[in-house]
Amino acid sequence: MKNMDTCQSSDIAQQYERTAVQRIGTSKLRSYVTLIRPYQWIKNGLVLAPVLFAGKITNGRLFLESVAAALMFCATASLGYVLNDWIDRKQDAQHPTKCNRPIPSGELGLTDILLLGALLLSVIFFFSFNFLPNLKLSLCLFTYIIMTLAYSLGLKKVPCLEIFLIAFFFVLRVLAGGFATGIRISNWLFSTVFFLALLITIAKRKSEILTLGPGAVNHRKSLAQYSLPFLNHFLWAMACVSLVTYALYTVENGHNLVYSILPATYGVIRFLMLTENGKGGDPILTLIKDPHLVISTMVFLALVCYKIYVA
Structure with missing residues (x-):
């Protein structure tokens, strides 16, 4: 009887160890996935x-x-x-x-x-x-x-x-x-992506300042040189330039792509509003989580595909 109790205790201990190892392995795998940021692959x-x-x-x-x-x-x-x-x-x-x-x-x-x-x-x-x-x-x-x-x-x-x-x-x-x-x-496509990328990056810096406050410099040294008025001017300038360059690209490309400017403009304005509220710190997460941005992106892509491949 005593031997049976000992065996059962040993089995329970081994099972606990296996469970603990599995949990550690799962936790480490989750950490690996978190570190490589697969959601950022959207870029x-x-x-x-x-x-x-x-x-x-x-x-x-x-x-x-x-x-x-x-x-x-x-x-x-x-x-x-x-x-x-x-x-x-x-x-x-x-x-x-x-x-x-x-x-x-x-x-x-x-x-x-x-x-x-x-x-x-x-x-x-x-x-x-x-x-x-x-x-x-x-x-x-x-x-x-x-x-x-x-x-x-x-x-x-x-x-x-x-x-x-x-x-x-x-x-x-x-x-x-x-x-x-x-x-x-296309030169216009190159320019559009560049200015839009500037817009996204500036929005991230602005959100960092709004979120972290005086401690922002401890996180990112370059933030010490940025003021909110400067970032605001830069942000709106890039928003306007990126939309204008894309509009010119649609005219050059043809296929009636000009209609895709509508969801593109709405998406940019929506993103600016979210940034103003301090929600642009991670632009990709903002895009994924905000239903307005998700829908405007889907409509934009649908229009582009329809005008180029169907119409």
Whole structure:
């Protein structure tokens, strides 16, 4: 009887250990996923912009090349997030929400970061060497990696320059889509994406100041050089310029794309309103969570696809 009790206790202990290990494994996997920010991969949809607006997204080969390039940028962007979070772990620990991220919260350590970084590098090399042996695309990706590294190591502390660098990262995604498929990028499309990226980045900086208040400088050094009036002027200027350049692009492109200006304008105005209320700190989450932005984006894409591929 005593032996049976001992065996049962041992079984219970082993089961508890297995459950604990499973929970730790699940928790660590969740931390890995959180760290690489898969919801931010929406940005890499810009890689598909050239083939979409060129009316060639139904071309199987070009579509697959665009998707492969987008996946490559997803892995590259995630690698940048991992590096940036490790460098900023002390500053993020003072942020009201970023302190919950896997690195500043202590959920992941240096060994975990190195393993994840190696995995992401493997994915990048796999796509770059096997799917897309393209010199221009490789140069574009290399530029993105080097500029991301430079940004994380110090350029993000330089006022104005850090805003332009982030906008440049958006433009590189569009260029990558063009290089992957051999499609020429319209000057108006290039300009629209650049100005829209400036708008999004400025909105993020404004929201950081509104949310963090006097402690904003402790989180991001460059915020010390920005005033709300300056950011407001910059924000509205970029909103106007991005809409005008897109309008000019629709006129140049034809296909009656001019009607897509309506949902685009509504989306920009809605985003400005949310930013004014301090909700533009993470533009992608704002886009996902706000039903007005989701609907206006869907209507915009539906109009673009209909006018280019159906009408």
